[in-house]
Amino acid sequence: VGCDRSKNLVDICGEKHFQAFVCDALSVPIRSGSCDACISIAVIHHFSTAERRLATIRELARLLRPGGTALIYVWAMEQEYKNKKSKYLKEKNGSKNKDKEMNTGTAQTTLNDQGPDNSSQDSAWSNHLLNDLKDESCGAKPVADFRLPVHTNRTSFHSQDLLVPWHLKGGTKKKEENVDTVLVPEGSKELQELSPVFHRYYHVFCEGELEVVCRSLDCVRIQKSYYDQGNWCVILEKL
Numbered sequence: 001v002g003c004d005r006s007k008n009l010v011d012i013c014g015e016k017h018f019q020a021f022v023c024d025a026l027s028v029p030i031r032s033g034s035c036d037a038c039i040s041i042a043v044i045h046h047f048s049t050a051e052r053r054l055a056t057i058r059e060l061a062r063l064l065r066p067g068g069t070a071l072i073y074v075w076a077m078e079q080e081y082k083n084k085k086s087k088y089l090k091e092k093n094g095s096k097n098k099d100k101e102m103n104t105g106t107a108q109t110t111l112n113d114q115g116p117d118n119s120s121q122d123s124a125w126s127n128h129l130l131n132d133l134k135d136e137s138c139g140a141k142p143v144a145d146f147r148l149p150v151h152t153n154r155t156s157f158h159s160q161d162l163l164v165p166w167h168l169k170g171g172t173k174k175k176e177e178n179v180d181t182v183l184v185p186e187g188s189k190e191l192q193e194l195s196p197v198f199h200r201y202y203h204v205f206c207e208g209e210l211e212v213v214c215r216s217l218d219c220v221r222i223q224k225s226y227y228d229q230g231n232w233c234v235i236l237e238k239l
Helices: 007-015 050-063 120-132 209-215
Strands: 002-004 020-022 035-041 064-075 161-167 181-183 191-193 197-203 220-228 231-238
Touching: 002 007, 007 020, 035 050, 050 064, 050 209, 050 231, 064 209, 064 220, 209 220, 209 231
Parallel strands: 002 020, 035 064
Antiparallel strands: 064 231, 161 197, 181 191, 220 231
16 A cells, blocks of 8 residues: 555556555554555655654554564765765766656655754754764765755755755646746856746755664664665664
8 A cells, every 4th residue: 555645646556556545654544553564765855854754764663563664765965885876876967867866756845844843852852863963974064044955966965955956847837836947057147947846855864864763763673774776775673
């Protein structure tokens, strides 16, 4: 059984005779302990706070029966790992798939919840996690203000929290839709209007970060963690 925040994607699943429904990853309407296995692919990196990312993994664990397993994939900060570039970096701009992206979600995320949570306990946990994750090798640059950097597709990441452009290919612009403008050519002040561009929020994970979040839950244990083509991945077991 599949679930997604996007009704349009769920409708496509129905047309293909798959079982799927619309829901939020923070609150899945399935009984606790009723699933043998769960997968979360390219979802958790769209949540804008450490508390929500943890809550999503806790919700996955809730669904599992004891001994059940969960597989989680999130986008990695390190798109070049052990001297090997990911397919994301290798993908040439001239390819037929240039407007597609690996591991992309379709839900548009608002950024108004970027501020600290009112709960002192959650904020303390978040601060503790951030301190644990300070690692110069990650290469992340702190965001100086509330404006998030916009990522250039098929390039390395320079910030953990950013917006990734999604170019709507062949779409028709509705009256109420806003169309972004981009600099063409690079460095020029000249603006050119293109197809609608949607900016999706991402928190790309540094090495070890996903494991730290998972280990903060006492109801699961990590069976395996690994890197796979620009993604950090874990397999969890429900205790």
